[in-house]
Amino acid sequence: MQAKTFLLLLIHCLLCWSLSAQPPLVYTVEHTGAAFPPPVLPSMAELPVIQPLTDPFVWSDGSGRSTEFTDWVQRRAEIKAEIEHYEIGIKPEAGEVSASYAGNTLTVEVTVNGQTLTLTSAVELPDGPGPFPIVIGMGGPTGSLPADIFSSRGIARVTFNFAQVMAHTQTRGNEPINTLFPDQTDIGAYSAWPWGVSRLIDGLEIVAADLNLDLAHIGVTGCSFAGKMALFAGALDERIALTIAQESGGGGAAAWRVSETLGAVETLGATNSAWFRLGFLNFSNAVSKLPYDHHELMALVAPRALLVLGNPDYVWLADESGYVSCRAAHRVWEAFGVPERFGYSIVGGHGHCALPNGQRPEVEAFVDAFLLGDTNADTDVTIHPYSSVDHERWTAWWGTDDPSFPAADTANSQLIYFEPECATVGSNWQIVADDEASGGHYVTVNPAIESVSAAPTGSEDHIVINFTVEKDTTYYVFGRMNCPSANDDSFWIRVDDGPFAMINGLGTNGWEWARLNPSNLELTAGAHSLIIAYRENGALLDKIRISDYPYAPEGVGAEAINICQISTDTWSPASKAGFELRQNYPNPFSGQTKITFVIPEQAQVSLKVFSALGQELAELAGRVFPSGTHTVSLNTAALEAGVYRYALRAGDFLASRWMMVWSTGPPGVSRKVHCWGSAMASL
Structure with missing residues (x-):
């Protein structure tokens, strides 16, 4: 029965299209594609990375592309x-709807x-016989737009009281809508509120004859968070002929991907979680994995x-x-031959x-x-102050x-x-060989360790990358993981x-770049200094890029400035089965430092x-040591300031660590590294 209903609906839509020679201005049902099965919806970890804006004409399964209406x-x-x-979250079902009108309500x-x-x-009806077009205002009869724009044109004004559906800062599971849908506690307000607008339209359909309403001309409008509300309402209900989204910002007209490249704006990670599905903020550091x-x-x-x-x-x-988002969206209306139905004015x-x-x-x-x-109204509206913004780079790949x-x-x-394995690496990290990694190695925490609730504080838990930037500006940290x-x-x-920030939701498909600064x-x-601490074991880190360029690298990126040579295929963790190589102390240092190692048995x-x-x-x-803990004092008088690695081999155990020597002595005095002697180490 469902398939038959859908077939009749599709035939009706196609007939409307062929008779009018243009796509319809509005529909008589909430969702014309309701009978189609859902597309493949991969887990976050399985989603591919798409850095530019996604192509709206490509089928979700990647099987093809169509710009045909x-x-x-x-x-x-x-x-x-x-x-x-x-x-x-999934917009809830309609339920059984009844409606009445009395006392302007x-x-x-x-x-x-x-x-x-x-x-x-509240309903404000114009004078006269009608039929009256309708505007539904989010939180007020005309949203934040001047009421006379509508009242002077004989348009009925209807207020959507969104708090009757869900509060602005919802308490999940305890909102009015949850009396009907107690199991849908994961939905965000931008699923619940459009549901409320749709039920309001259901009610208007019931009383339309009594109020002489024109159901073919329904508009919605709102501003700021209510601008997002209006946009989602118009997007999710095809009975709405006109959507006006005023200053909707992040989560509205703005594209999540583009916002990530700007400054102090409403990014995905900085928006109100109550408005969105439980778990959506897991994409905060993986925005490029959104399939839309x-x-x-x-x-x-x-x-x-x-x-x-x-x-x-x-x-x-x-x-x-x-x-940028509007320029990309406009391509859809242009493809269907109705570009005048989409406009943007940024003033x-x-x-x-x-x-x-x-x-x-x-x-x-x-x-x-x-x-x-x-039909004589001029809706060719494309007003903006961004003539120098290269919007085309975000969509240049479409059709490829x-x-x-x-x-x-x-x-x-x-x-x-930077190659993290060539930075200062704490003893709780492993350096592992991998032919697909940049430089042939990556770092990962010892598999027996993780610190989910709080950042670990010891130097053995950290990777420290020291870097220098050339100017005062905004910088971005990306990791190849x-x-x-x-x-x-x-x-x-x-x-x-600064404080440690948790960077979560970095799931990748193999080695991929993702943004690391929140x-x-x-x-x-x-x-x-950039300090990286482990959180979950199993996360592999290959390379770091720090830049004032906001877009992610591709491939393995450019050559690191801290390239080092690792002579073995795999550097073992700094502790294993009773063996341990500890971080030198102090570090960084000048003059003298101490290196301690532990061996559980006599060994060369x-x-x-x-x-x-x-x-x-x-x-x-360079000799046999008995089992136990041993300390070597290292004198650095002959060392230039810089970064060095020390490596321990005891039987089959191999481990290494980084250390840093601070500059000492009068400026300009060269410290040579070739005049080492046996006196430099003492036990």
């Missing part, structure tokens, strides 16, 4: 399913499994009408990201959610065209099989690559003396010092 009903259903699955009752939720909305982005959220509105309003004066809104010089006089004509044009049916950016212009950027599952996809990260780093020119011991390039400089042991 006749395929859009199914492709749209795929995008909707992905957004619900990964981001907001619409009352809608929704019943599911014997439980009833009541929604009430918010240009596709906007595309769900196509071929219906959408107007996006921005305000670049409020940095948090990430309107540069919104602009500053006014308060948040306060429509300036200069933006009013664009709003009025869209209202006239898509709520009043004025290579989801990558064009060749990067990094001429004015500082890109610093292999994190095969959700149980081994995180690290603790600290820069200089927020943009505002660094001053000069020396800094070699303890050698190497330069950062792998040149052997000295043997500090």
Whole structure:
């Protein structure tokens, strides 16, 4: 029966398309693609990395690409399913809806499994016979737009009281909607609120004849978080003819991927978790693994009408990201031959959610065209201050099989690559050989150790990378990692003396790059330190890049500045079966340091010092030692300041560590490394 209903619906849609010669302006059902089976929805770990904006015309299974409008009903259903699955939670079912109107109030009752939720909305009807187009305002009769834009045009105004469905900062499982759907505690507000708008439209359909309402011309509008609400409502209900999303920011019109490259804006990791599906913030450091982005959220509105309003004066809104996202989304309307149904106006010089006089004509044009049916209204609206922004680089790959950016212009950027195994590596880390790793080795924590709840504090737990930046600006840290599952996809990260930040959700498919800093780093020119601590064992780290260039590297990246030679195929952990090589103390140091090692049995011991390039400089042991703990004092009078490695071999046990020598003595005095003698080590 479901298949038959869908077939009739699809035939109806195709007939409408062929008769009108243009895609419909609106539909009579909430979701035209409801009968299509869901697409493949891989786990986060299985999702591929796509750095640029995803191609909205590519089927979810990668089997092909279509820009034909006749395929859009199914492709749209795929995008909707992905957004619900990964981001907001599945929009609940409609339930049984009844409605009544009295005293300028619409009352809608929704019943599911014997439980009833009541929604009430104030309705402001125009004078005259009608039929009246309708605008539903998020939190107010016209959202944050001036009421006279609608009242002067004979448009009915309906308030959506969103708190009757879910609070702005929900308590999961204890919201009004949970009386109907007690098992859907994982959904975000942007699934619940659009459900409420849809049930309000159900109620309007029931009372439409009594109120003489024009159900073919319904609009929604809201601003800020309510702008996101309006956008999701319009995207998820095809009975809405016009969506006006005002200053919706991150989580609205802005693309998550693009926002990651900007400064202090609402990124995925900095948004309100209550608005989204439980677990969505696991993508905070893996945004490029989302199989969609918010240009596709906007595309769900196509071929219906959408107007996006921005305000670049409020940095948090990430309107540069919104602009790039709008340019990408517009491609969908263009493909269907109706580019005039999508517009964006990004204008500053006014308060948040306060429509300036200069933006009013664009709003009025869209209202006239898509709520009043004025075919002469000019809706060619593409106003923005971002002429220097290269939006095309985000979509240049569309229509190809290579989801990558064009060749990067990094001429004015500082890109610093590091091999973690060549940094200062704590004894709880292993250095392991791998032909696919940059430099042939990667680092990972000892498999018996992890620290999930808090960052470990000992030097043996850390990898320290010292680096120098050239200018005061924003920097980005990327790591090339292999994190095969959700149980081994995180690290603790600290820069200089700041607090450790948990970087979770780094799941990859083999060796891939992912961003490691939770927020943009505002660094001053000069020396800094990146400290990496283990969190979950099994996370493999191959390479680090620190740069003022915001986009991830490709392949293995450029050559590291701290290349070292590791003479064995695999460097063992610094402790194993009673053997242990401890970190020298003090470290960094000048003058003298001590190196301690432990052997559980008598053994021939070699303890050698190497330069950062792998040149052997000295043997500090070279004889048989009895079982027990032994300490070597190392005098560095003949060493230049720099980074060195010391390596212990005792029987089959092999381990190494890094140490750093500070500069000592008068400036300009050269410290030679070739004049080592046996007197440099004493027991």
